[in-house]
Amino acid sequence: MAKAGKILLSLFYFKEKPKSVFAQINNSIFAKTRINFRLNHPSMENHQFRPESLMMSYGYKPELSEGAIKCPIFQTSTFVFKNAEAGKRFFEVAYGLSEQRPGEEQGLIYSRLNNPDLEVLENRLTLWDGAEACAVFSSGMSAISTVLLEFLKPGDFVLFSAPVYGGTDHFIKHVLPQWGIESASFDANDSEAAIAAIIEAKGQKKLGLIYVETPANPTNALIDLKMCKRIADKFSAPDKPVYLAVDNTYMGPLWSHPLKHGADLVMYSATKYIGGHSDVIAGAVLGNNALMTRIKTMRTFMGNMMSPWTGWLLLRSLETLKPRMELQAQNAIKVAEFLREHPKVEKVYYLGFLEEGTEQYAIYRHQYHSPGAMLSFDIVGGEKEAFTFLNNLKLIKLAVSLGSTESLAEHPATMTHADVSQVEKDKLGISEKLVRISVGVEYYEDLIFDIERALSVV
Numbered sequence: 001m002a003k004a005g006k007i008l009l010s011l012f013y014f015k016e017k018p019k020s021v022f023a024q025i026n027n028s029i030f031a032k033t034r035i036n037f038r039l040n041h042p043s044m045e046n047h048q049f050r051p052e053s054l055m056m057s058y059g060y061k062p063e064l065s066e067g068a069i070k071c072p073i074f075q076t077s078t079f080v081f082k083n084a085e086a087g088k089r090f091f092e093v094a095y096g097l098s099e100q101r102p103g104e105e106q107g108l109i110y111s112r113l114n115n116p117d118l119e120v121l122e123n124r125l126t127l128w129d130g131a132e133a134c135a136v137f138s139s140g141m142s143a144i145s146t147v148l149l150e151f152l153k154p155g156d157f158v159l160f161s162a163p164v165y166g167g168t169d170h171f172i173k174h175v176l177p178q179w180g181i182e183s184a185s186f187d188a189n190d191s192e193a194a195i196a197a198i199i200e201a202k203g204q205k206k207l208g209l210i211y212v213e214t215p216a217n218p219t220n221a222l223i224d225l226k227m228c229k230r231i232a233d234k235f236s237a238p239d240k241p242v243y244l245a246v247d248n249t250y251m252g253p254l255w256s257h258p259l260k261h262g263a264d265l266v267m268y269s270a271t272k273y274i275g276g277h278s279d280v281i282a283g284a285v286l287g288n289n290a291l292m293t294r295i296k297t298m299r300t301f302m303g304n305m306m307s308p309w310t311g312w313l314l315l316r317s318l319e320t321l322k323p324r325m326e327l328q329a330q331n332a333i334k335v336a337e338f339l340r341e342h343p344k345v346e347k348v349y350y351l352g353f354l355e356e357g358t359e360q361y362a363i364y365r366h367q368y369h370s371p372g373a374m375l376s377f378d379i380v381g382g383e384k385e386a387f388t389f390l391n392n393l394k395l396i397k398l399a400v401s402l403g404s405t406e407s408l409a410e411h412p413a414t415m416t417h418a419d420v421s422q423v424e425k426d427k428l429g430i431s432e433k434l435v436r437i438s439v440g441v442e443y444y445e446d447l448i449f450d451i452e453r454a455l456s457v458v
């Protein structure tokens, strides 16, 4: 009975096309192999369900769980084998000692390898990004650090876009060097030729991975992924491919799909929009079957998979992902427009305000479907004025993190980016007067009321 998802480690296994519509929707093996499947009903032929329509059912078979409409929480460490022969067979396949036979179902073994809640969640996450496979993690940082450790070797260097998330920055600059892995960085102002020169100066044969975070936090500067892919291809060798890994936490999985712009791997802090309620820490990585097999193998031995309970909460979060994110984006437009007109606001950094004709605008139109729900602004004054504003907000909470139902505000220079050197802060525009806001789902006039009141005290 306990086999809601039954694709454990069977990464290259394709089942015969099922007959009924419902069998298709509920067939997790089918689910992970392609995003757009066709209905068999003649009048509905070629209909493609959108991800938001599938978030309630995809990859889950109620008949395997007593008919429960929702996937139960499989709070279990291990799974009982039907008989010794079945257990032997599962291990043969799991350890790659034998290939899965056509039509053979792979069973569940142990929750560090996989678990139904995680499998169903992984299958559903593949839909948004159009990915072949997904692996979910205990945090965004465990997803990111697992990718870096799997794809970099001693002697390599990682080329990364600056600024990246503080935890990522620390891992690259202070942890990877302990394994003999160096780094070099570029930013949104660097041209393709300038980036190539950075790689050549470092030793192009040593380039192991290109790691990008876009839009940059907190200024929303954009990196052109197509350009990054050209660079990755240019420095790839047959025996040493250079992969492009993109942290899509800020705009995914709804508003940007890096795999379609040349990325090989896309990573998330699922703590943010995917979880969306500020109640879990979680992460995910998506990509093709071959790369994800490597990631899942590394995850098995790092043991940093997600817990079943977190997986279950995220399944619930995914059902409302699209309406949440859309409302957040709508609210952000109103908040940004209000801020732009306010005399105590010097400048607003918001993707919706990029000027047509600029290079940044061109990247924006190409890579994103929405300006998103993150914005920052320079308040007239400095730290004192920024703090007065933050201390006088009532509805909007003073906290780091982003992408959640509640609106959050913070001071990057002294909080999320406290660790960044002054030289870099100046270069990236992270000044004392900068305030960052993650816009939530509250009624927009209440948000504006709160902001207006707090600004009036400054």
Ligand SMILES: *Cc1c(COP(=O)(O)O)cnc(C)c1O
Pocket: 139, 140, 141, 142, 165, 167, 168, 213, 217, 247, 249, 250, 268, 269, 270, 271, 272, 281, 282, 283
């Ligand atoms: C929050 C965040 C992370 C880290 O994720 P955790 O879930 O906190 O481990 C990584 N990248 C970005 C862009 C983030 O915002």
